[in-house]
Structures are given as structure tokens and as C-alpha cells.
Amino acid sequence: MDFALSEKSAELAASLTAFMDERVAPAEATYHEQMAASGDPHHHPQIIEDLKVEARSRGLWNLFLPHSTEWNDGLSNLDYAPLAEIMGRHEFGSEVCNCSAPDTGNMEILTMFGTPEQQQLWLQPLLAGEIRSAFAMTEPAVASSDATNIECSIERDGDDYVINGRKWFISGAASARCKILIVMGKTDPAAPRHLQQSMVLVPMDTPGVEVIRNLPVFGYTDREGHCEMTFTDVRVPASNVLGQPGGGFAIAQARLGPGRIHHCMRCIGAAEVALELMCERVSNRVAFGKPLAAQGVIQEWIATSRIEIEQARLLTLKAAWLMDTVGNKGAQTEIAAIKVVAPNVALRVVDRAIQAFGGGGVSEDFPLARMYAGLRTLRLADGPDEVHKRSIARRELAPYR
Numbered sequence: 001m002d003f004a005l006s007e008k009s010a011e012l013a014a015s016l017t018a019f020m021d022e023r024v025a026p027a028e029a030t031y032h033e034q035m036a037a038s039g040d041p042h043h044h045p046q047i048i049e050d051l052k053v054e055a056r057s058r059g060l061w062n063l064f065l066p067h068s069t070e071w072n073d074g075l076s077n078l079d080y081a082p083l084a085e086i087m088g089r090h091e092f093g094s095e096v097c098n099c100s101a102p103d104t105g106n107m108e109i110l111t112m113f114g115t116p117e118q119q120q121l122w123l124q125p126l127l128a129g130e131i132r133s134a135f136a137m138t139e140p141a142v143a144s145s146d147a148t149n150i151e152c153s154i155e156r157d158g159d160d161y162v163i164n165g166r167k168w169f170i171s172g173a174a175s176a177r178c179k180i181l182i183v184m185g186k187t188d189p190a191a192p193r194h195l196q197q198s199m200v201l202v203p204m205d206t207p208g209v210e211v212i213r214n215l216p217v218f219g220y221t222d223r224e225g226h227c228e229m230t231f232t233d234v235r236v237p238a239s240n241v242l243g244q245p246g247g248g249f250a251i252a253q254a255r256l257g258p259g260r261i262h263h264c265m266r267c268i269g270a271a272e273v274a275l276e277l278m279c280e281r282v283s284n285r286v287a288f289g290k291p292l293a294a295q296g297v298i299q300e301w302i303a304t305s306r307i308e309i310e311q312a313r314l315l316t317l318k319a320a321w322l323m324d325t326v327g328n329k330g331a332q333t334e335i336a337a338i339k340v341v342a343p344n345v346a347l348r349v350v351d352r353a354i355q356a357f358g359g360g361g362v363s364e365d366f367p368l369a370r371m372y373a374g375l376r377t378l379r380l381a382d383g384p385d386e387v388h389k390r391s392i393a394r395r396e397l398a399p400y401r
Helices: 008-038 046-057 075-088 101-112 116-127 248-285 296-325 332-360 368-377 384-400
Strands: 133-138 152-156 160-171 178-186 199-201 209-214 225-235
Touching: 008 046, 008 225, 008 384, 075 248, 075 296, 101 116, 101 133, 101 178, 101 248, 116 133, 133 160, 160 178, 160 199, 178 248, 199 225, 199 248, 248 296, 248 332, 296 332, 296 368, 332 368, 332 384
Parallel strands: 133 178, 152 178
Antiparallel strands: 152 160, 160 225, 178 199, 209 225
């Protein structure tokens, strides 16, 4: 295994770091000012669009996509890992480079499974950063960690599909810029268990699509939203199905593998920020006659955080390397493992930083509380920890059966 940065990745990492330091970090105050002035928690600040123009002019656009496009000549997963970490250090670092979830996963499956017409209608504007998208899989009435439980019905009616169901925690659906949904539901309940589901492209303005509410997370309202939605007799052309009818479960697996590791890469960046904030804080605060940094317990927090971050980074790189060399299926164990490890490591580091900040750590005066809320959801997103551990254990036990 060789985790050295390729020449292309090293050049992009240097350029991306400069962009984040020179333009994105200083723009964070403007971002929050524009959000506050709008009075709308789902407002799209102009500063984001301004930064997107500059990111694209610098060649820092669609970096995640392993397939060549007119804006990207294709990076390996290992190439992308350090870039995602750099973007993960900033609240909107991924968005200004058009590398935000859930768009990244949606663009990938449109690239792999979309028809030329679907790609022209939806993939091209997504790649251009002109619109946003959402992925509607999770449902409130069933344990959606098992995707075969999904009850949303997608019934064929002549040349159309008719969709009825309820979804929730649909990230991105509160944004006015979200124009297209990829909806997963059952097209054939009588088929074998993993062939019952299909994915269908549903424009947000289709009659019968309704956003019921946004769901705050730990009291925080995400700008793009995590929404509960209903689909009532939603009618779309049969040509809107992605891939083949009955192929929804397989497409979901193709989508979630890269998406999981992207989350993990960003987690490492967030953990690094939390460690830096903690070190700065304890170096400047005095208690009982000496800097907090002189306390043995604080030094243990810092040392443990560094050790855990390095371990998580190495496992992330190994998973990325295996995805590149043996494919996503061959890297299943490592993808599942890092999806458990990275969010938990980042949470522990953020939690230590919160403790070092005292009361300020749980306030909105510092970014740590919001970071914790966002990272905690990743122990559930794209499969809860327990499901990933179950799959790892099954593969470990297989030779002994």
C-alpha cells in the first residue's frame, strides 16, 4: 500500500488549501451575516455563489467524481481523500467546490445509471452547480437501516409510475435550489427481497410532492434542511426510472459506498479543527495558577486525540486505496469499519474540545456544539454503526461456518 499523494492530488491539495485559507475562511463572517439578514434559515447566501465562481476558475470543481467530465479529468478515491479532508475543515467548504452530499452521490449514480436524456436534464445542471438534489430513501414508519423494509409504493400505470408514500430526513429538500429527487420505493412487492425496489427521478415541482416540515437536529436547523415529505399520487413518466425496474437496491449500494467514505474523509478534517481549537484554548486559559495546557488530563486528551485522528486517517486511506485497486465490493469491510470509526473519533475529539472550552463549548459562540450535532447524525446516516458492525462480523465469521 502506498498512500503518498499523487502529483495531481498534491497540486490540488495545495491549491485547495490556499483557496480555503485565502477566500473561504475569511468569508465565514459574511456567510453568517447574510444568513442573519435574510431571516430565513434555508436562505442561500450570495457569498456561496461568489465562491463557487472562484473555485471553478481555479479548477477546484467536482473533485469527487471518479469519472471524467468537462470540469474534471477524474480523480481516484485515494486522490480525493486529502481534498475532502481539507474541505471538511469548513462549514461550506464542500459546497463551494460542488462536492456536497447528497449531490455527490446523486451525480455518481446518474453518471453510472442515467440515460442520456436523464443526464442532460439533471446531471448536467448538477455538475454545473446550477441546482441541488435530494435522495429520498428513509421512512418514518419502518426501520430504514434495512432498505428492503421500505414501503413507499411505485406502481406502473400505463406509460407512468405513480408514487405514494412518506419519507423523512430527506437532506437538502428544504432548499429552493433543490429541483430533483431520487426516490426509492417498491415497484414489485412479490419479487425476491432485493429486487422489489426501484429508484425514480421525481422533479420537486411534480403535483403531489409535499414538504411537510423540516426536522431540526439537536435543535439546529440545517440550511439545506432534513425534511419530512409525502408523495400522494405523484405521477412521473416510466422513463424516469433509474437503471432497470427492480435495480434500486443494487443502485443504493453503489451510491452509498463512495458516499460513506466521503463522509469519513470530511470527519477527519472536522476532527483536526476541533483539536486545533482545543490546543489554542488550553494554551491561553489559566486555571489554578497555570495554563490549562499544563494539566496532565488536558495533555492526555490532546495526545489521545492525535493518536485517534491518525488511526482514523490511515484506515480511511486504506479503504480508499482498496476501492481503487479491488473495487467497492472488495473494500466492503474497510468501508464499513471506517464508517464506524471516523464519526466516533471526530465526536470524541469534539467532545474533549467542548470540555476544554467549558460553558462556551456548548454555546453558539463557538462552532463546537454545531459540529457535534452534525457529526452525531453520521452515526446514523448511510447506515447506523450497528449495521456496519453486523456486516463486518458476518464476514469475519464466514470462514468458521
